[in-house]
Amino acid sequence: MILEVAILNVKPGLAEDFELAFGQAQKIITAMPGYLNHQLQRCIEDSDRYLLMVNWESLEAHTQGFRQSESYQGWRRLLHHFYDPFPVVEHYQALTLPDL
Numbered sequence: 001m002i003l004e005v006a007i008l009n010v011k012p013g014l015a016e017d018f019e020l021a022f023g024q025a026q027k028i029i030t031a032m033p034g035y036l037n038h039q040l041q042r043c044i045e046d047s048d049r050y051l052l053m054v055n056w057e058s059l060e061a062h063t064q065g066f067r068q069s070e071s072y073q074g075w076r077r078l079l080h081h082f083y084d085p086f087p088v089v090e091h092y093q094a095l096t097l098p099d100l
Contacts, residue, residue: 003092008050010082018082025078034061
């Protein structure tokens with residue numbers, strides 16, 4: 001499983017509009033092959049900042065399956081104009097640590 005993480009800085013005054021648009025956009029991502037689940041959390045200290053976390057079956061499910069799909073264009077149209085600056089997206093993989 002791969003965790004996609006993005007800090008989303010929404011332009012001031014657009015948080016409510018962003019949340020409404022995200023409500024529509026999440027229907028796109030949840031229908032994608034390899035999607036497992038997601039969370040969108042709003043920052044307490046900065047109400048224009050959000051944390052998006054999406055679990056995917058594999059890195060390719062996100063980078064190729066979703067980002068190279070026609071559905072991604074709908075995601076872009078709904079959300080990308082809200083961001084300033086444009087978010088950096090990172091991917092994480094859980095570690096198996098030895099017992100001490």
